[in-house]
Amino acid sequence: MLRQPDTHVAYRDALFSGVPLYTTRLVRERTFTFPTRDQVRSPADAAAVLAEYFSDRDREEFVVAFLDTANTLTGLHVASVGGLAASIVEPRQVFKAAVLANAAAVLLAHNHPSGNPEPSREDVAVTRQLVEAGKVMGIPVHDHLILTDHGHTSLAGRGLM
Template identity: 55%
Template sequence: MDQLPSSFSESDDPSDSGAPRSTASFARTQVSQWPDGERPWQKLLSVGPSALSDAEVLSVLIGRGTRLSKEIVTSVDIGRELLRRFETPAGISDRPVLELTRIPGIGKQTAARLTAAIELGRRIDSGRAGSRVQVCNPEDVAGVYGPLMRDLKSEIFKIVFLNTANVIIGDETVSEGGLSAAIVEPRAIFRSAIGRNAAAIIALHNHPSGNPEPSRADVKITRQIASAGEVMGIPLHDHLIIAGTSHTSLAERGVFS
C-alpha cells in the first residue's frame, strides 16, 4: 500500500483556513480519541454542517481512518489528501469510483459512499429528488438537468418525457458517445416516448468542451427529431445544449419550428 506523502499535512487542505487551529494537535491520533467538540460528526450535530471545513465534511463520509506504515491516519487526514490531489470537492466529484480507491485509506465501500453522496447532492441541486417538476421554458429544463450533466466527461444525449401539463414524467439516456459526438436514433426515441405515454419531449445533451454553440450535427439531429415528432404526434418542444453552467436552446435559435 502506498504511503501518504510527506506533504500530507494541515496546510494541504485549502478549505481549512477557518477551521479551529486546535484540530491540528490531534492530527495523528484517532478521531475517536479527540476531545468532545473536536470530532467532525459531533461538530456537525452541535453547530451544523456549515461549520465544517471541506476536509471535515469528507471525514464524516469516510468514517474511519487507517494505519499506514505504523502511523495512524485519521479520516480528516484522508479528506485532506483527497483535496490535495483533486483540489476541490468539485474536483472529487469528477472522478470515477475506482480512481478514488487509489487514495490510501479509501476502499471500495468508502469510495462508493463518497460517490453516492455527491450524486445525491446533484439530484437535490437539480430539484428532482423524489418530485415531479413542471417545465415552462429552457431555464426550467436547464435548472433540472444542468447539475446532472455539466460535469460529465463524455457526451450523452437525453430525452425528457412530458405529460400534457409539461410535467416531467421521466427521462432516458438514448446515446453515449465520446467527447466529439453522440449517435442518436430517432426511432428509439419515439419508441420510448410511446411506451411512456408522453405528450411531448425535450432533447438535451452536454458539451464537455464547455462550448454552448450547436454544431451542424446538433442542428441536423434536432430537425430529424422534430420532423419525426410531427409525424408521431409527439412534438419536440426544445433541444438544449448543456455546457458547464451555461445552456443553449435550439428552439430559441429558430433551428426548428
C-alpha cells in the first residue's frame, strides 16, 4: 500500500532545505579565578572580588558578572574594552552571555582608569537601558559598579538604576 508523505514534514523539509544550522556554545576560559565563592550580599562584596580583576587596567573595560540563585558569582564576561575614557556596551552582548551562562541575575561593572569613581551621564543611561533589557529577558541587574584603584561607586546604592 502506498502512503502519502506527511505534508507537514514535506513542507518543513522544503522550507528549511539549504538553510544553514547554527549552534552557539559558551567557551569557558580559565584566565581569571574568583578568589572566593561566597555570596554577594552587598556592593562592597562584589567590589572586593572585581577589584582584583580590574587592578592595573589602563583602558576602560565593561564586564558582566553572572550570579546564580544564591547570589554566588559563577562567571565573568568582558562585554567591552574601550579606550582611556569610554567603552561601548551593547545589551545583546551582555544578555547573550548571561543566557549562555544560565545566569539567574547579573552584576555590571566597569573601571575608570582616570581614578574618578563618579558615574557619567552615559554610565547612568547605559545602566538604565540594561536594567530594562534585563526585565524583558527575566535576568535582573542587581547593580552596576564603577571601580577605581581607590574605591568603587554603586549605582544601585545611589538610586541611579
